[in-house]
Amino acid sequence: MSSKEEIVLQGSLSMKGGDGIYSYAKNSSFQRKSADVVREKIDEAIAEKLDMKSLCSRGSRFHIADFGCSTGPNTFIAMQNILESIERKYQSQCPTGQIPEFQVFFNDQVSNDFNTLFTTLPLDRKYFVAGVPGPFHGRLFPASSLHFAYSSTALHWLSKVPEVLLDKNSPSFNKGRIYCTSTLDKVVDAYSSQFAKDIKIFLEARAKELVAGGMLVMIMPAKRNENPHCQTGMGMCIEYLESSFLDMVNEGIxxxxxxxSFNLPLYEASLEEMMELIQRNGSFNIEKMELTTVAKGESTFENYSPYTVQMLKMHMRAGLEEIISKHFGTEIIDDLFDRYAIKLENLFHRLQSGKGKGTQMFVILKRK
Amino acid sequence: MSSKEEIVLQGSLSMKGGDGIYSYAKNSSFQRKSADVVREKIDEAIAEKLDMKSLCSRGSRFHIADFGCSTGPNTFIAMQNILESIERKYQSQCPTGQIPEFQVFFNDQVSNDFNTLFTTLPLDRKYFVAGVPGPFHGRLFPASSLHFAYSSTALHWLSKVPEVLLDKNSPSFNKGRIYCTSTLDKVVDAYSSQFAKDIKIFLEARAKELVAGGMLVMIMPAKRNENPHCQTGMGMCIEYLESSFLDMVNEGIxxxxxxxSFNLPLYEASLEEMMELIQRNGSFNIEKMELTTVAKGESTFENYSPYTVQMLKMHMRAGLEEIISKHFGTEIIDDLFDRYAIKLENLFHRLQSGKGKGTQMFVILKRK
Incomplete structure (x- = not known):
């Protein structure tokens, strides 16, 4: 594994819409890199594990859903790759058959900018399109109506901030912090337990929606079991943001x-935590489960430069501007992220010295 | 049939998004009235003609699509009514069965404001939601994937303005007109032939998408065979707008x-024209086909008043602002519709004297 780690902090909740300079659409190159890395792995899994013969025995339609798609373009690239892999598998299994018609469902929160998603759809797509608004923590599709479900860098967004973090009288009160960067076990427990509740609901819903033999691919930022949350790439990124907030407190801004009273609804689970949640659900066979990282030489964070600093600043802003604005107001945003950019030199040095064990979890499940 | 006719001029193309005072969402009460009128007719057709036993024999899902849904709320009301009728029919045919899960697909142009549609979805809905962006003049769904298709006051929008209308050397050149309000047969022919091409493509696409036994309901403004286009409610509404344009030409604005070079891509077909197109397609049985109108006492146009003038002005503006702005620029809009409102007194007098034979076509087809 490369010592130059990819920082992953992205997702579906509160991504900045439109196509302006701070939009998700223009600031999601990190997410795209992580999609490239997993492309081959998904292709392999489809080739080896997806039984197109039985999935297409009852009809010539194939339904794919991306849970937490945001506004593109990453979702379009991912869907195209998956579709091509499935076509290849179909042709190898059913060389004389008619390739099924694909319908791709793009899911994200109701507040997602579906207008931008729809107006930027690839013109040469070979699938029918539908947008599905609503939280993926719950049912979104009729029973047994999906053949392939995908979720990339979205499931680390919690459905809500655990309430105990805000309770001054609770041992989980997250004073002066905006994430589980604290070493207080009770804070981490609150985050972890919310993640467990969310994944339980997600897996139950997808288990209903997927046909038997259908596949579920989940990719999300994760942490190695032994690492504290403040030492992952994401944790470190947030810690510098936290420190920018505290500077603004000290200056009375x-x-x-x-x-x-502000906490980010994010959580990086370990492989062990996730494994337990999947097994507890019981509806899926685990086909693959591992930590992955961007291949050496491809990391955006190999070198500190004004360009990479700017990229990371824009990336964080695209992902977090909306949620921060809601709590603090829009007027602090420019100031906050300018302060943040200045602190990034330090972050890059830590990342280059091998610190920042951010990485991502890659899970392929098959519906029993 | 009431002598107080409902004027119908609405549709999917270029409806004004958002929820501002000129938005479609706030100015679509006329469309809602027409939905009320047909509600009972659809309920009857479902009760008498839709075979839920055979439609649900292969699965417990039921897929409904609204083609040209715009931004609501009318589409939500229509979908809810249809869903309840289908449930009742299912319960009467399969009293011991499990009511199928419904998935409702809301279709409209890519430029439709799906963000508004999604954020205003009824919270108490009993169906799964998907938005489907794209022109309904063409395929939008996998083959045999729909059980019920509906399109209300959308099919009178042509996919484009017939080019000959713009050709100065053509006998179809539509000089000084913005619609087939002229008595020139060649102009009407150009409109009628574009409508025929569009409906051909629409019916071919829906024939592919609907399962055998699936239902297609089409409601659209229409004209009686013997009436010229300038004497329907819609034609008269447009003629006054045309006259407002010409006043602005005379004043050098x-x-x-x-x-x-401006023509509205709209057309009101007669029952006879539509019948021929459906028969030429050949994939559907005609279950019901008639001209309908809003019941006496419910017409918005019974009385001329500042309120009804304002309503009609807002209605026309919601439907046409975008398409007019694209050609003339946004700066003329306020002036144009202010002039229009002044002319409306005359229109109301004509409507009240029984002129303005605007009405709507109600068609129920069943896929062979």
Whole structure:
């Protein structure tokens, strides 16, 4: 594994819509890199594990859904790759058959910018399109109506901030922090337990929606079991943001109470945690489960430069601007991210010295 | 049939998005009235003609699509009514069966405001939702994947303006007109032939997408066979708009050439024209086909008042602002519709004297 780690912090909730300079559509190159890395792995899994003969025995339609698609273009690239892999598999299994018609369902929160998603759809696509608004923590499709489900860098977004983090009288009160960067076990427990609840609901819903033999691919930022949350790439990125907030508190620009009552609904699970949740659900066979990283030489964070600093700043802003604005107001955003950019030199040095064990979890399940 | 006719001029193309005072969402009460009128007829057709036993024999899912849904709320009301009728029919045919899960597909142009549609979805809906962007003049769904298709006040929008209308050397050149309000047969022919091409493609696409036994409901503004286009409710509404344009030409605000090169891509077919197109397609049985109107006492146009003038002005503006702005620029819009409102007194008098034979076509087909 490369010592130059990819930082992954992205997802479906509160991505910045439109196609302006701070939009998700223009600031999601990190996510695209992570899609490239897993492309081959998904292709392999489809070739080896997806039984197209039985999946297409009842009809000539094949339904794919991307849970937490945001506004593109990454979802279009991922869907295209998956579709091509499935076509190849179909042709090898059923060389004389008629390739099924594909319908791709793009899911994200109701607040996602579907207008941008729809107006930027690839013109040469070979599939029918549908957008599905709503939280993937719950049912979104009729029973047994999907053949392939995919979710990339979305499941690390929690459905909500665990309430105990805001309770001054609780041992989980997350004072002066905006994430489980604290070493307090009770804070981490609150995050972890919310993640467990969310994944339980996600897996139950997908188990209903997928046909027997259907595949579920999940890719999300993760942490190695032994690592504290403050030492993953994502944790470190957030810690510098946290520190920018505290500087603004010290200068009287925002109140301490405002920061105390703000927490990011994000969580990086370990492989062990996820394995337990999947087994507890019981509806899926685990076909593949591993930690992956961007291949050496492809990391965006190999070198500190004004360009990479700017990229990381834009990336963080695209992902977090909406959620931060909601709590603090839009007027602090420019100031906050300017401060943040200045701190990034330090972050790059830590990343280059091998710190920042951010990585991603790659899971392929098959519906029993 | 009431002598107080409902004027129908609405559809999917270029409806004004958002929920501002000129938005479609806030100015579609006329469309809602027409939905009320047909509600009972659809309920009857479902009760008498839709065979739920055979449609649900292969699975417990039921897929409904609204072609040209715009932004709501009318589509939500129509879908809810249809769903309830289907449930009742299912319960009467399969009293011990499990009611199927419904998935409703909301289709409209890519430029439709799906963000507004999705954020205003009824919270108490009993169906799964998907938005399908793209022109309904063409395939939008996998083969045999729909059980019920519906299109209300959308099919009178042509896919494009017939080119000959713009050709100065053609006998179809539509000088000084913006619609087939002229008595020139060649102009009407150009409109009628574009409508025929569009409906041909629409019916071919829906024939592919609907399962055998699936139902297709089409509601659209129509004209009685013997009536010229300038004497329907819609034609008269447009003629007053045309006249407002010409006033602006006379005052030098817009050029004559600009008006000559603008035509509304709208067409009201007669029952006879539509019948021929359906028969030529050959994939459907005609279950019901008639002209309908809003019941006496429900017409919005019974009385001329500042309120009804304002409503009609807003209605026309919601439907046409985008398409007019694209050609003439946004700066003429307020002026144009202010002039239009002044002319409406005359229109109301004509409507009240029984003129303005605007009405709508109600068609129920069943896939062979």
């Amino acid at each position: 925002i109140s301490e109470a405002k920061v105390d | 817009i050029s004559e050439a600009k008006v000559d």
